[in-house]
Amino acid sequence: MDRILDALVQIVGEGGVSNRPEELWYYGRDPGVMDPHEPDYVVTPRTTEQVQEIVRLANREGIPIVPMGNGMALTGLVIPLKGGIVLDMKRMDRILEVNERARYALVEGGTSQGKLKAYLEEHHPTVRHSIPDAPPTTTIAANVAIHGQGRLTQQYGFNSDMVTGLEVVLPTGEVCHIGSCSMGPYWFSKGPTLPDLSGLFLGWLGTTGIITKVGIRLYPRKKMRDVEIFATDRDDLVPEIIHRVTHTEMTEDITVWFQPRPLMFKDNNHVTIYFTADTDEEMEFKKLMVWDALREFMDSKDGGFMSVQPLRETLLEMPQRSIAAFADVPKGGGFEYSGPITLVDEYPAYAEKVKQLASKYNVVYSGTARMISGGHAMMFGISFAFNRADPDMIDRVRRAVHEATEFALERGAIPWKPNVEEQKLAISRMDPNTVKLMQLIKRSLDPNGIMNPGNWEVT
Amino acid sequence: MEHANIVHRCFRCGYCKFPGDYSDLNCPPHTVFGWDTYSCGGRMWLINAWLNQEIEATPHFAEILFSCVACANCQEHCVYPFKEDLLTIFEEAKTELVNAGIVPPPVRDYFKAVHISGNPYKLPQEQRGHWAQGTGLEEYSGQEYLLYAGCVASYDEVGMRMARSVGSLLKEASLSIGYLGNRENCDGNEVKTLGEAGLFSFLAEKNVRAFEELGVKKVITVDPHALNVFRKEYPKLGAEFQAWHFSEILQKAVKEGRIVPRRCELTVTYHDPCYLGRHNRIFGSPRSVLRAIPGLRFVEMRRSKENSLCCGGGGGNFFTDMLGSGPESPARARIREALGTGAQLLVVACPTCAKMLTDALKSEGAEARLEVVDLAEVVRRSF
Numbered sequence: 001m002d003r004i005l006d007a008l009v010q011i012v013g014e015g016g017v018s019n020r021p022e023e024l025w026y027y028g029r030d031p032g033v034m035d036p037h038e039p040d041y042v043v044t045p046r047t048t049e050q051v052q053e054i055v056r057l058a059n060r061e062g063i064p065i066v067p068m069g070n071g072m073a074l075t076g077l078v079i080p081l082k083g084g085i086v087l088d089m090k091r092m093d094r095i096l097e098v099n100e101r102a103r104y105a106l107v108e109g110g111t112s113q114g115k116l117k118a119y120l121e122e123h124h125p126t127v128r129h130s131i132p133d134a135p136p137t138t139t140i141a142a143n144v145a146i147h148g149q150g151r152l153t154q155q156y157g158f159n160s161d162m163v164t165g166l167e168v169v170l171p172t173g174e175v176c177h178i179g180s181c182s183m184g185p186y187w188f189s190k191g192p193t194l195p196d197l198s199g200l201f202l203g204w205l206g207t208t209g210i211i212t213k214v215g216i217r218l219y220p221r222k223k224m225r226d227v228e229i230f231a232t233d234r235d236d237l238v239p240e241i242i243h244r245v246t247h248t249e250m251t252e253d254i255t256v257w258f259q260p261r262p263l264m265f266k267d268n269n270h271v272t273i274y275f276t277a278d279t280d281e282e283m284e285f286k287k288l289m290v291w292d293a294l295r296e297f298m299d300s301k302d303g304g305f306m307s308v309q310p311l312r313e314t315l316l317e318m319p320q321r322s323i324a325a326f327a328d329v330p331k332g333g334g335f336e337y338s339g340p341i342t343l344v345d346e347y348p349a350y351a352e353k354v355k356q357l358a359s360k361y362n363v364v365y366s367g368t369a370r371m372i373s374g375g376h377a378m379m380f381g382i383s384f385a386f387n388r389a390d391p392d393m394i395d396r397v398r399r400a401v402h403e404a405t406e407f408a409l410e411r412g413a414i415p416w417k418p419n420v421e422e423q424k425l426a427i428s429r430m431d432p433n434t435v436k437l438m439q440l441i442k443r444s445l446d447p448n449g450i451m452n453p454g455n456w457e458v459t
Numbered sequence: 460m461e462h463a464n465i466v467h468r469c470f471r472c473g474y475c476k477f478p479g480d481y482s483d484l485n486c487p488p489h490t491v492f493g494w495d496t497y498s499c500g501g502r503m504w505l506i507n508a509w510l511n512q513e514i515e516a517t518p519h520f521a522e523i524l525f526s527c528v529a530c531a532n533c534q535e536h537c538v539y540p541f542k543e544d545l546l547t548i549f550e551e552a553k554t555e556l557v558n559a560g561i562v563p564p565p566v567r568d569y570f571k572a573v574h575i576s577g578n579p580y581k582l583p584q585e586q587r588g589h590w591a592q593g594t595g596l597e598e599y600s601g602q603e604y605l606l607y608a609g610c611v612a613s614y615d616e617v618g619m620r621m622a623r624s625v626g627s628l629l630k631e632a633s634l635s636i637g638y639l640g641n642r643e644n645c646d647g648n649e650v651k652t653l654g655e656a657g658l659f660s661f662l663a664e665k666n667v668r669a670f671e672e673l674g675v676k677k678v679i680t681v682d683p684h685a686l687n688v689f690r691k692e693y694p695k696l697g698a699e700f701q702a703w704h705f706s707e708i709l710q711k712a713v714k715e716g717r718i719v720p721r722r723c724e725l726t727v728t729y730h731d732p733c734y735l736g737r738h739n740r741i742f743g744s745p746r747s748v749l750r751a752i753p754g755l756r757f758v759e760m761r762r763s764k765e766n767s768l769c770c771g772g773g774g775g776n777f778f779t780d781m782l783g784s785g786p787e788s789p790a791r792a793r794i795r796e797a798l799g800t801g802a803q804l805l806v807v808a809c810p811t812c813a814k815m816l817t818d819a820l821k822s823e824g825a826e827a828r829l830e831v832v833d834l835a836e837v838v839r840r841s842f
Contacts, residue, residue, distance in 0.1 A: 018494065020519045022505055026496045031470050044493045070473060071495075091493055114481025121480070122761070136481040137473030321538045324472040328539050333468040388467040388507075 004061060008043055008085075011053045016091075017043045027068070027078075027086045031327070033336045033386065033398040034076030034419055039066070039086040046091050048167065048175060048212040055210065056173040058085060058450050066452045067206045069110065069142025072134050074336055075419035077146065077205050081454030089139065092212065097187070100124050103218040104164045106187050109141040109211045116140060117318070120218070127218035128152075130159050133319045141211040146417040147203050149379055151274075151318055152219055154246075154253045154371040159216075160202045163190045167213035168201055171446035179215070187215030200441060205417070206452040208445045222276035224283060225252070227315045230271040230294055232303030235348040238269050238369075241303065242344050244293040245273060246375040250286040252276045254371040258351060261329070261364070269351065270306075272315060329364050332387025334394070338401045339381045339416035340408035344371070350380045353407050358384065361400040363393065379416055380408070420454055427458060460551040465541045466507045471500035475533035475545075478766035485762065486533065487771045487789040488526040491782045496523055499533035499545060506552045516561045524553050525566050526781040528789075529652045530769030531737040546652075553654025562654075565779035570655050573645055573662075579778045580614040588640025590619035594626040599637030604629075605675045606638045606705075607689075609682035610645050611777065611810040617817050618810030622681050624835035625705045629679065631839075632717045634708070636679065644669065646685040648734070649775040651692065660696075663688065667698045678702045683735035683809045684773075690739065704735055706808050706834055710744040713751045713838075720752040723842040728758050728802035729834075730793060730816065731767035732809035745808050745834050752837065758800045760793075768793050770815040777811045790819035798825055804842065808834045 008017040018024075019041050028038035040063070045051045058065045064084030071078045080086055089110035097106040098120065107116060114136025116129055130150030132143055143150075144160040156162060165179035165187040176182075178197045179190040190198040201209050230241065238256055245254060252274040260266050273290060277283035297303040308315070314322050327335045342350070351367055358365035361384075368381040382404040386397040405415055405422045409429055415422045427435055438458045445451075449459070460466075476498050478485045489498040496505060502524060508514045527549050534545050556562055562570075572579045578587070588598070590613055599605050606629065612622035629636050647662035670678070678700050680686040689702035712718040727749060735741045742764045749757050762768045771782045771789035782788055794816060797805045805820075807813045810833075817831045832840075 015493065021514055021517060022496050022519055022523060023494055025508055025514050026494075026501055026504060031472075042494070072472070088493075088495070112481070114477055115483065118480045118482035122482070135472040135474055136477055321474060324470055324474065325538045327470040327472075328468055331465075331468060333470045335470075 004057075004063065005041065007057050008041055008054065011057070012043055012045055012050050016045065017041055027088070028080065030071045030074060030076055030079060031334060032074035032076060033334070033394050033401070034079055037079050037081050038083070039080040040083050042086045042088060044088045044091045048169065051087070051169045051210055051212055052173050052175060054085065054087065055169055055171065059172060059448050062448060062450070064450050064453045065210070067210045069139030070112070070135070070137040072138050073146055073417045075417050075422070077417060077419070077455065081420065084450070087210065089141065095119050096213070098124050098218070100127055102186070102188050103127055104187055104215050105129065105218055106165070106213060106215045107140055108213055109139070111140050112136055113138050113140060113143065113319070126221055128221040129216055129218055130156065130162055131318050132159065133323045135324055136319055140216055141214045144202060144214060144216070145204070145206060145211060149370055149372065151253050154251065154374065156217070156219065157373045162217040163198055163202065163214060164188055164217055165190050165215035166198055166201060166211055168209040168211055170209050171448070171451045175212070176209070181215065190215070200445065205455045207442065207456045208451060223278045224276065225316055226275045226283060227308055227312060228273050228275070228287065228290070229306050229308050229311070230273065230303055231268045231306045232271070232297065233268050234302055235269060235351045237297065237302055238271065238347045239345045241271055241294060241297060242371060242375050245271070245290055246371065248289045248293050249374070250275070250289045256347070256369040257367060259366045326366055326383065326385055329385040330387045330393065332385070332389060332393070334388045335383050335385040336397050336401050337381050337383035338404040338408065338422070339379050340405065340413035341372070341377050341379050341416055342408060342411065342413035344375050344378050346411060346413070347378070347380070349411065350382070350408070353404065354382050357382070357400045357404055361396040363397050363400055423456055460510070460548070460555060462544050462548045462551060463510055465544060466503055466510060466548060468539060468541055469500055469503035470539070471504055472538065473498070473500060475499040475537045477536060478532070478762050479536065480761070480766065482761055485766065485768055487528045487530060487769050487782060490789065490792070491785070491787050492526070497526060499537070502527065502549060503545075506548065516556060516559060518561070518563065521556050521561050521563055522781065524549060524556065525563050525653065525779065526776065527774050528733075528769050528771055528776050528782070529774035530733040532769070535737055535765050550652060550654055554656050557654045563779065563781065565781065566653055566775065569653065569775060569778045570650070570658060573650055574658055578610045578614055578645055580610070582614050584641050587613045587643050588638060590622040591626055591638050591640065594623055595630050596626045597637050598640050599673060599675070601674055602637040603635035604677045604679050605670070606636050607646070607678050607680045607685055608638065608643060609680065609685040609810065611814065612681040613643065615810065615814050617814040621810045621813050621833040621835070624833050624839060625681050628718065628835045628839055629705070629708065632712045642669065646682070646688050648684040648688045649778070651688065652773075653775040663693055663696055667693055667696050670698065670700055675700050679705050679708050681705055681810060683732045683739065684811065687734045687738050704739070704741060704744070704808070706735070706744040706748060707741065709834065709838065710747045713748055718838060720748075720838045721840060722753045723755040723837060725803040725842045726756040726758055726801055727804040727806055727837070728760050728797050728800045729763070729806045730760070730770065730797070730812055731764055732807070732812050733767070733769050733773050735808055736767055737765055745806070748834060748838060749806060758802055760796050760800055762796065768796065770812045772811040772815040777815065784818065784822055788819065790815040791823055794819045794823045794825060794829070798829055803829060804837065805829055805831045806834055806837055807831060
């Protein structure tokens with residue numbers, strides 16, 4: 001047995017570490033289009049103390065560590081670009097506390113979105129969290145670490161804005177508590193009124209520490225949900241439609257999607273508006289407000305509410321299984337997307353670009369925009385499905401996504417969960433002093449450069 | 460592999476790991492071993508890698524494939540149109556490994572035992588019918604129904620008790636029914652699931668011929684595993700008999716008043732066997748029988764029906780024990796889930812589940828709080 005393996009076995013036991021070819025092959029890739037690179041070890045810790053010991057070992061030995069949730073970012077963020085240890089966090093999945101009155105939950109760093117959803121539904125049915133449309137296996141900690149979004153992002157911001165505290169194992173092995181939990185037993189604030197140190201870890205893609213506990217805000221779960229779709233074939237009207245709908249402050253989530261298949265959806269933008277209410281009267285009132293806000297577009301015949309009945313069940317699912325199903329459109333098990341964050345006013349240009357890229361690279365597209373904080377910004381998902389058994393199609397998708405990101409950054413967007421190449425593009429556009437600040441932070445926190453090396457490489 | 464052309468279509472999204480409400484992981488080997496490689500998506504990706512010659516067929520690869528319990532939770536919850544083919548893909552991959560001689564030793568020993576002794580216990584054929592002693596059942600000689608026990612209900616102590624309960628109850632219901640005794644042979648369901656296609660064909664064809672020679676038209680099975688191949692595989696080999704699980708017959712007999720359940724003043728929960736529930740969509744019959752029992756208070760476990768957690772005994776693991784019996788074993792997790800309902804009885808309808816859960820109950824040290832009993836026994840006994 002090699003020395004490192006022996007040391008890891010000492011920490012997590014034989015069942016918690018593998019350097020067998022099957023695990024190394026599997027954990028060396030994700031479902032996206034990034035090239036694989038195998039780790040040397042995969043480890044499944046169960047406690048914060050084990051994570052600490054692994055990090056100390058990695059520091060002593062100069063081994064990279066890549067923390068992993070479910071590895072569904074699709075942009076290669078958990079592919080160990082320089083080998084080392086992949087830390088599969090999913091065995092740390094306990095729900096430690098739910099404070100229904102203060103509306104927050106405290107979970108371990110490998111807790112899945114699905115598990116928290118089910119737990120809240122059973123034990124705390126008056127509250128909910130902002131579940132993303134990623135599969136339920138994805139973890140809450142990984143989602144906030146990449147500034148993920150969810151069903152409540154339109155109302156309350158990025159899911160990372162909903163963090164109420166962190167426990168982090170620093171790259172040097174110390175355990176650090178962020179927010180109110182650093183001073184007492186409560187996990188209600190990640191920062192205010194203290195210096196908000198959560199920014200040292202959120203958005204850093206696992207390059208500055210390992211989140212072992214996360215506090216997350218919960219929100220009221222109303223008794224009923226419903227959805228309506230306002231369809232328009234004019235891309236240029238979408239920003240104004242969004243502006244008017246968000247002005248009502250009557251909606252839960254708002255997404256806009258367009259896709260070429262099936263044909264009934266082609267050439268239309270589907271502004272999908274979600275409502276919640278406690279009574280039929282409240283629901284009726286909210287829908288009426290939105291209806292009135294969009295009346296002008298209906299009168300001019302530029303748009304209208306379409307029958308939502310055939311899609312209602314699919315759209316109201318949380319998470320939406322149909323999103324994962326997109327991967328099988330070319331019967332090949334893959335899709336990749338670029339998800340720049342930008343202004344809603346940019347919608348028409350992006351919609352046009354998606355269609356251009358799909359045509360140029362001969363790939364199947366799907367476009368989705370999710371509103372953030374009442375239309376403050378949007379995540380514009382430019383998605384292309386591919387056949388995993390068709391290397392040429394994979395290459396075309398890779399190039400299409402790259403061109404989409406270049407297009408977005410050129411127009412002032414910021415990239416969401418960027419892959420390594422997109423990170424380089426982003427860094428090249430950053431204010432040099434911003435890059436310098438990132439360098440200072442990274443060097444201070446991770447002097448040996450062991451945390452997810454290759455990502456956010458500002459040195 | 461016949462389905463090699465669709466293996467690459469798995470996105471490894473992971474819906475297959477969960478029950479419908481996402482409350483906990485529901486893939487037994489994944490919960491026991493913890494690696495994503497042991498999940499349905501992991502297997503799909505590794506099989507694809509193996510077909511593409513990116514990895515070799517190592518003993519660990521074989522362990523990953525053969526530890527699948529064939530519970531069909533993945534088929535139930537996969538979001539893709541090829542979901543119905545998942546277990547077939549795993550079976551085909553195992554067949555390839557069997558043909559290449561790359562199988563874990565317990566699997567090899569299982570095949571050898573079935574091949575040489577006709578049962579995995581390596582016990583004499585003459586003992587097959589011992590379970591029927593004292594039931595008043597007669598050997599099959601042209602009765603309307605044949606009661607088929609299967610290997611576990613014929614040789615395992617817990618399984619035999621279940622077969623006796625079922626046999627006695629059906630006898631009390633005045634059904635025209637007989638059993639085969641030492642003329643019964645292994646149904647081959649686990650042999651097939653473990654990928655030994657040749658041995659399965661041998662067993663199945665032998666049974667089809669025997670049933671035909673005996674003039675068997677209607678079969679009642681104690682074991683849902685047997686029901687599965689009788690309904691789905693034997694017709695492909697020319698079998699013309701109909702098959703029912705005993706819970707279906709009980710439901711009818713209770714409804715017709717031919718069986719009058721005793722009183723039961725207990726809180727009861729029910730564990731769906733994978734081969735009865737997800738594989739053959741029989742969820743209602745056992746529940747209907749339980750609800751007909753006077754005084755019985757029925758409670759569901761959170762994971763029930765199509766979301767049920769497997770006991771861990773399917774896919775041959777009952778014999779090969781590749782999942783072990785540690786605290787994270789599915790059977791022990793299921794016992795904890797049953798205890799959480801406050802039930803005093805955990806009712807089962809499969810001899811494999813009966814044995815797995817009885818052993819797990821002991822391991823959990825919860826025998827004073829819960830009893831594992833089979834469906835027929837609950838109907839027959841006063842509690």
